[in-house]
Amino acid sequence: MDGFDPRQFQEMLENAQKQAQDLQQKMKQTVVEASSGGGTVTVKMNGQKHVLGTKIDPDAVKSGDVEMLQDLVTAAFNAAAQKVDEAMQSTVGGMLGGMGLPGL
Secondary structure (H helix, E strand, O other): OOOHHHHHHHHHHHHHHHHHHHHHHHHHOEEEEEEEOOOOOOEEEEEOOOOOEEEEEEHHHOOOOHHHHHHHHHHHHHHHHHHHHHHHHHHHHHHHHHHOOOOO
């Protein structure tokens, strides 16, 4: 069994903490946009899944079809959240690979 090196463990811990801080910063800076209904509803969201903006085509409101509009808003929010998940998964994978941890 290899000897335990506390310095190496401390270095790994510091590296992990820095990676976590970097990830938080990237989450704030990441911005995605998704739409539904051919652009009828558009949602802009950051990597922390905070909504930065929502646009609704005025014609969608004029139509009076509230259920359709609700469905479009839901679809746009879900699409934006999916884009955030994909962006963060890519970012985390790249960061973990850079740490040189075995098996990642």
